[in-house]
Amino acid sequence: MKNRKGLRSRLAQYGDEEFALFLRRGFLKGAGFTEEQFDLPIVGILSTASDFNPCHGTAAKLAEAVAKGVRLAGALPFIFPTISLHEAFTFPTSMLLRNLMSMDVEEMLKALPLDSVVMIGGCDKTIPAELMGAISADVPSIVLPVGSMLAGRHEGVRLGACTDCRRLWAQHRAGTIEEADLNRAHDQLMPTSGTCMVMGTAATMACIAETLGFTLPGAATAPAVSSERMRIAEASGKRAAEMAVSGAPTPRQLLTRQALRNAAIILQTTSGSTNALVHLAAIAGRAGLDFDMTEFDAVGRDTPVLVNLKPAGSFFVEDFHAAGGIPALWRRLKDKLDLSAPTVNGETLGEIVARWPVYVDDEVIRPLDRPVFPNQAIAVLTGNLAPNGAAIKLASATKKLCTHQGPALVFDSLADLEARIDDPKLDVTPDHVLVLRNAGPIGAPGMPEAGALPIPKKLGSKGVTDMVRISDARMSGTAYGTVVLHISPEASAGGPLALVRDGDIIRLDADARKIELLVDDAELAKRRLEWKAPEKPKRGYARLYTERVTQADKGCDFDFLSGTD
DSSP: OTTOOGGGSSOOOSSOHHHHHHHHHHHHHHTTOOGGGGGSOEEEEEEOOOTTOGGGTTHHHHHHHHHHHHHHTTOEEEEEEOOOOOGGGSSSOTHHHHHHHHHHHHHHHHHSOOSEEEEEEOSTTHHHHHHHHHHHHTOOEEEEEOOBOOOEEETTEEEOTTHHHHHHHHHHHTTSSOHHHHHHHHTTSSOSSSBOSSSSHHHHHHHHHHHTTOSOTTTTTSOTTSHHHHHHHHHHHHHHHHHHHHOOOOHHHHOOHHHHHHHHHHHHHTTOOTHHHHHHHHHHHHTTOOOOHHHHHHHHHTOOBOBOBTTTSSBOHHHHHHTTHHHHHHHHTTTTSOTTOBOTTSSBHHHHHHHSOSOOOTTTBOOTTSOSBSSOSEEEEEETTEEEEEEEEGGGSOGGGGEEEEEEEEEOSHHHHHHHTTOTTOOOOTTOEEEEOSOSTTTTTSOOSOOSOOOOHHHHTTTOOOOOEEESSOOOTTOOSSEEEOOSSOGGGTOGGGGOOTTOEEEEETTTTEEEEOSOHHHHHHHHHHOOOOOOOOSHHHHHHHHHBOOGGGTSOBTTTOSOO
């Protein structure tokens, strides 16, 4: 009984397994199944289809294509839902619910009678949550990204959500674009289903999932509305059926230290989202591994940015796919990557590279001697303001601001920021360092993408486009600017950020990897005695989250979910 597979596995517990099987067979017969189907391998198809997730508008069709592939391979598909998270449809932030989705995935993979699973995901937190849950359950799993949107077009310019959303909104705030013009462009910003078509968090995590070995080759970059995306879905179903029989590879067999280092290299060379640092730490933690931020920083010093996509570059995900996709990028970096790493396809990265078409577009995937950015797309900072680290995306920052010293202007919360940032009486200059605190995992809660504080209108209207901004929040991968993020520990956990006052001098030295508060220790000790921890939610998931969430450097996962026990 205990080693049963397929529909005879994971029976409900009544104290009589034969009766449990009898009941299950009855319900399956009621659904039209025959006895012959009970012994087939079962492939679960985890669908994130939801009317509240327009980026996943093609998820239902992808699930059907996966099911077709499963049947062609002689297995039986079962589609089931999970929590679906969209950035613009989840209050207060989708990050708050990433851990809940990961628990949903883990528990369903453990509870349902499936032998392998294809997990459809895309919008920012879904693929990380799926990977976290799959690693914890350790069921043979394939990730199927929904794919990116096609680029929009407006008055001769290609537009990409959400980098151009932010650019156009900043221009509107600064008074340089009229509302009618903004609305005309707005109609073209998101022209199809799919995730953001720039190297935001969705595209970044899809590229990382492919590099970690969890997708079929090319799955990270094929556009959502392309026929190729449907063919990849069908092929994922066929491969999942084979994995259902063999029981391998499992997620923990794929997620090794070598694979994590490969992912770090790809994150740096794509100038991917800083969000990926938090997600990779959480993903690694589920396998009982550390994602070493010091090693990540060292990797970046030796890794050029080769992928020429917005916001650091000029092109879009559809161009990246046409240029050769992730395997072509692996080929460029063959001397840096561990090409012996396995994939769900049964091949190593090196074997995929060896058979991949040789064509590559040198403008989209730059050669090593002509990078988009010489190295270190993302740097990890430390100092007395961030004892456990902070992140800055150098490839999207203003170079002259990467070494800067100026007075702090502190916002104590998101509400405080919204209330005062555009006040004409705000005492602010371009030299100020804008500080947002109590916006971390505990403080917000959920660590929202609020780190790219808006430029105050009184400065934006005078042509100021960037300032040094510091917070314990995150930043969208589609954003840009000289923004220091993920300060750990956060202010609401008693980190040094809680002690900053207006006028304190803050020094940023990105080259030296330092972020420092120039206030003497005695004064800081005095302020600490005056600090009081904020009240936490008293009920529900928010209480669980704020009581058990880890800090950014550990992935903002729940402390009881890390490890393999």
